[in-house]
Amino acid sequence: MLLENIREDIVEYSRRLITSGLTVGTGGNISVFDPDTGLFAITPSGVDYFQMEARDIVVCDLQGKIVEGVRKPSSETELHRIFYERRPDIHAVVHAHSTYCTVLATNRMELPASSYLVAFAGKNVRCGEYASFGTKELAEKTFAAMEDRNAALMANHGLITGADSLLRAFDIAQQIEFCAKVYVKALSIGKPFILDDREMERMSERFSSYGQQPAGDSGKA
Numbered sequence: 001m002l003l004e005n006i007r008e009d010i011v012e013y014s015r016r017l018i019t020s021g022l023t024v025g026t027g028g029n030i031s032v033f034d035p036d037t038g039l040f041a042i043t044p045s046g047v048d049y050f051q052m053e054a055r056d057i058v059v060c061d062l063q064g065k066i067v068e069g070v071r072k073p074s075s076e077t078e079l080h081r082i083f084y085e086r087r088p089d090i091h092a093v094v095h096a097h098s099t100y101c102t103v104l105a106t107n108r109m110e111l112p113a114s115s116y117l118v119a120f121a122g123k124n125v126r127c128g129e130y131a132s133f134g135t136k137e138l139a140e141k142t143f144a145a146m147e148d149r150n151a152a153l154m155a156n157h158g159l160i161t162g163a164d165s166l167l168r169a170f171d172i173a174q175q176i177e178f179c180a181k182v183y184v185k186a187l188s189i190g191k192p193f194i195l196d197d198r199e200m201e202r203m204s205e206r207f208s209s210y211g212q213q214p215a216g217d218s219g220k221a
Contacts, residue, residue: 002068003041006032007057010041013094013170014049022096022173028158029074032092032166033084038062040084044071075134082139083146083162090162092169100180101125101159108155111176113195114183119203120175121151121161130155151176 001007010030017023017030026049031042041057058069064081066073074080080093104111104127111118111125118124128145131138142160146152150172151161159176163169186192195203 001055002059003032003034003037003039003057004054006034006041007054007059009166010043010057011049011052011054013166014043014052016170017094017096018049020174022098022177023158024097027097029076029080029095030093030166030170031074031077031080031084033090035091039067040080042077042080043074044069045074047071076138078134078136078139079142079160082143086143087162089164090169091164092166093160093162094166094169094173095154095158095160096173096177097158098173098177098180100184101153101177102157103184104180105153105158106156109153111153111180111183112192113197113200114186114192115179116195116199116203117175118179118195119200119207120172122149122204123197123200125149125151125153125176125180127153127155130157133157 010032014030017028026046029043031040033040039059039061041059044056044058047056056071058071058073059067061067062085064077076095083090083093108127110127113124126145129141131141142152142154150163153159159173161169161172163172183192
């Protein structure tokens, strides 16, 4: 089975989407790109995460063609593919329907630097323009919103994150949802103070080497 370890990782993290509260039902999707083969593995469309097995994960090439898999790939395959084609720094993408990020996205609001933790994504988290789910238009607009960032909000839709590993992409999703929750609650009782660009640049630099950095990290989970 192609990319067997990656497919197993995707199954594990897909279940974490539910248990961590980042999505409900079969919402959201996850993929991982393997630079050695030029292929990426992605969750199937509409399959319960707790019923899903590694063989259900679909492997595609960079043109979006199915290389191996018994299932139909996620309807958002283009949303993932565009990052692997154009962002060499991104080897994993997590798309979630997390509550507070979706609240901001429904209001077409960005997440500003209300917390230093926003720096996991960049100076802020922009909200991309709306387009119907599963379309190339949505992929393009989301890609533009995530330029020089590791996360973006998707108007009336949810959150997307990308990083050099699935572990990091998932962690960014959790951190940004936490920041969105705090920001929304802070707005309800006052006017949140926003950190300046200089501080966020400092935090981004520090986060680039945050945590354990194993030698020879392949970019996989």
